[in-house]
Amino acid sequence: MCGIVAYIGPKQAYPLLIKGLHRLEYRGYDSAGVALMHDNKICLYKSKGKVSDLEQYISNKDTKGNVGIGHTRWATHGSPNDVNAHPHYSMSEDLVIIHNGIIENYATLKEGLSKRGYIFKSETDTEVLAHLIEDIQKKGNYNLFEAVRLALSEVVGAYAIVVMSKNEPNHLIAAKKGSPMVIGIGENEFYMASDATPIVEHTRNVVYLNDEEVALIEPGNDLRIITVGNHEITPYIQQLQIELELLEKGGYDHFMLKEINEQQRSIRDSLRGRMDPNTGRISMAGIIDFEKKFLQARRIIIIGCGTSWHAGLVGEYLFEEYARIPVEVEYASEFRYRNPILYEDDIVIAISQSGETADTLAAIQLAKQKGATIFGICNVVGSSIARATDAGAYTHAGPEIGVASTKAFTAQVSVLALIALALGNKNGNLSETAYRKTLTQLDRVPEMVSEVLKTEEVVKRLAALFKDARNFLYLGRGVNFPVALEGALKLKEISYIHAEGYPAAEMKHGPIALIDEQMPVVVIANRNTSYEKIVSNIQEVKARGAQVIAIVTKGDKEVTRLADYAIEIPDIDELLSPLITVVPLQLLSYHIAVLRGCNVDQPRNLAKSVTVE
Numbered sequence: 001m002c003g004i005v006a007y008i009g010p011k012q013a014y015p016l017l018i019k020g021l022h023r024l025e026y027r028g029y030d031s032a033g034v035a036l037m038h039d040n041k042i043c044l045y046k047s048k049g050k051v052s053d054l055e056q057y058i059s060n061k062d063t064k065g066n067v068g069i070g071h072t073r074w075a076t077h078g079s080p081n082d083v084n085a086h087p088h089y090s091m092s093e094d095l096v097i098i099h100n101g102i103i104e105n106y107a108t109l110k111e112g113l114s115k116r117g118y119i120f121k122s123e124t125d126t127e128v129l130a131h132l133i134e135d136i137q138k139k140g141n142y143n144l145f146e147a148v149r150l151a152l153s154e155v156v157g158a159y160a161i162v163v164m165s166k167n168e169p170n171h172l173i174a175a176k177k178g179s180p181m182v183i184g185i186g187e188n189e190f191y192m193a194s195d196a197t198p199i200v201e202h203t204r205n206v207v208y209l210n211d212e213e214v215a216l217i218e219p220g221n222d223l224r225i226i227t228v229g230n231h232e233i234t235p236y237i238q239q240l241q242i243e244l245e246l247l248e249k250g251g252y253d254h255f256m257l258k259e260i261n262e263q264q265r266s267i268r269d270s271l272r273g274r275m276d277p278n279t280g281r282i283s284m285a286g287i288i289d290f291e292k293k294f295l296q297a298r299r300i301i302i303i304g305c306g307t308s309w310h311a312g313l314v315g316e317y318l319f320e321e322y323a324r325i326p327v328e329v330e331y332a333s334e335f336r337y338r339n340p341i342l343y344e345d346d347i348v349i350a351i352s353q354s355g356e357t358a359d360t361l362a363a364i365q366l367a368k369q370k371g372a373t374i375f376g377i378c379n380v381v382g383s384s385i386a387r388a389t390d391a392g393a394y395t396h397a398g399p400e401i402g403v404a405s406t407k408a409f410t411a412q413v414s415v416l417a418l419i420a421l422a423l424g425n426k427n428g429n430l431s432e433t434a435y436r437k438t439l440t441q442l443d444r445v446p447e448m449v450s451e452v453l454k455t456e457e458v459v460k461r462l463a464a465l466f467k468d469a470r471n472f473l474y475l476g477r478g479v480n481f482p483v484a485l486e487g488a489l490k491l492k493e494i495s496y497i498h499a500e501g502y503p504a505a506e507m508k509h510g511p512i513a514l515i516d517e518q519m520p521v522v523v524i525a526n527r528n529t530s531y532e533k534i535v536s537n538i539q540e541v542k543a544r545g546a547q548v549i550a551i552v553t554k555g556d557k558e559v560t561r562l563a564d565y566a567i568e569i570p571d572i573d574e575l576l577s578p579l580i581t582v583v584p585l586q587l588l589s590y591h592i593a594v595l596r597g598c599n600v601d602q603p604r605n606l607a608k609s610v611t612v613e
């Protein structure tokens with residue numbers, strides 16, 4: 001969480017920082033701030049609220065400066081207010097710092113600094129770091145680069161920081177551990193940011209800092225990197241591949257709606273070049289390299305958080321059915337603290353859109369220590385998780401900006417389906433006919449998604465009818481049980497309506513007690529092997545007075561007659577159906593949230609990339 005951005009070079013820093021902060025706002029939006037350096041003076045502006053509030057606040061202020069740092073915050077230490085907003089000054093106000101992460105030993109460090117006369121204005125862990133760097137500089141007469149390195153050697157926890165000092169105005173210092181940091185290298189200028197989105201329109205040459213690396217960033221000189229342990233590192237410069245137009249709303253009211261509508265393309269992009277339904281060939285570099293390991297795997301353990309965990313649950317059905325490989329799916333946050341039993345012939349698949357989720361990253365480290373092979377499914381190229389895994393396959397969904405994940409989910413499920421099909425074909429579990437047929441279906445999913453998107457007007461009307469409901473229940477069976485969870489999560493996240501996802505048959509063991517006339521129940525009831533069972537489940541909820549919204553297969557008669565409202569989707573192979581059943585649920589939550597006046601792209605208390613525990 002928290003987005004950081006910085007600039008040093010010949011241009012005016014402020015407009016670049018504000019634009020960059022808007023791009024990074026998905027990472028946190030409870031307060032924001034910038035510090036600008038001009039004529040060896042630092043001007044610092046910060047305020048509670050969103051980046052637009054900061055912009056408003058600064059509108060009549062002095063924003064001169066070719067060097068600057070900016071921050072958008074998701075509070076961890078201290079409530080979101082003006083004082084706790086970043087940047088933070090050191091005691092003398094000679095240096096300022098922005099920080100993403102958590103300094104775990106901040107209390108001990110703070111105590112020592114307080115004893116040495118340092119006064120703290122905020123409740124943040126970051127201010128500790130500002131004072132610590134200054135203290136080290138004073139005690140040892142160190143330059144800023146060295147002082148930052150020494151300070152970081154005392155720090156336990158996660159950080160991505162940029163430090164600016166009016167005593168050393170020709171450079172900035174950046175460092176990272178656990179939280180991401182990208183440095184863009186331009187013509188006699190440098191950009192720094194939590195991800196590449198603020199950088200890509202200025203330069204495509206970037207360096208991703210690795211953990212415990214500290215960089216000296218000075219226009220006119222090459223980028224210099226040392227480790228916290230004081231070893232010189234040669235920077236590895238990479239080329240960014242992001243498409244700029246995907247970072248804009250492109251005529252849609254919200255990123256979420258744009259991203260829902262992009263799914264035809266994002267699923268296609270995630271499959272492109274990896275499968276050919278005509279030849280029956282699936283070719284994925286990450287799988288080819290690890291094919292033997294996959295085929296001999298004792299188990300597959302899938303880890304992830306939030307929506308990525310839901311994609312993992314779908315993956316369980318896909319792997320077990322297509323390839324008959326046993327699968328366990330776990331929340332990364334539970335897995336990492338559970339002393340799990342892992343074998344060397346286990347494969348751990350880590351799923352993450354951002355590739356930065358702290359719990360998933362920590363779970364990967366644990367699995368690595370225990371000797372398992374780690375396969376990553378990430379959306380953000382070059383992200384920490386992508387780099388921490390042994391092999392992997394990117395989802396090519398393009399940047400996902402809306403905090404509620406949509407196109408990342410369908411891209412993840414598409415990639416999981418491809419891998420499961422490839423393994424089922426190789427290990428002989430899937431007959432050639434079944435394999436070919438499923439591959440042809442998978443190839444048709446993008447066009448089915450555009451078909452489902454045409455239901456938007458119907459969904460909008462339902463949203464208007466149900467926008468004031470206080471609770472929702474989502475029911476699904478089999479591979480659509482995780483879709484019920486995902487539908488409920490979407491609604492909770494952006495409309496703040498309480499919603500629960502449940503396996504339809506399990507409902508009678510509890511949630512049925514909640515059902516009355518006030519409770520809308522969304523049932524995923526497309527044609528599948530448990531169709532008759534779900535018909536009975538609908539009867540059960542109808543008997544208790546619930547209003548039923550059913551997702552049905554085009555032409556369906558029975559459920560359509562039983563339910564109060566039906567949304568039709570194309571007929572599709574059962575195991576691939578989550579790729580399209582989820583779409584109306586995404587639209588429903590979107591339109592309900594809009595009608596309730598909620599901030600769809602930046603829901604309260606949430607952040608897109610959760611880089612803290």
Ligand code: G6P
Nearest residue numbers: 305306307308352353354357405
């Ligand atoms: C946050 C986001 C969710 C996301 C989850 C996991 O909670 O708000 O949308 O599903 O993190 O993120 P990841 O980037 O690892 O998929």
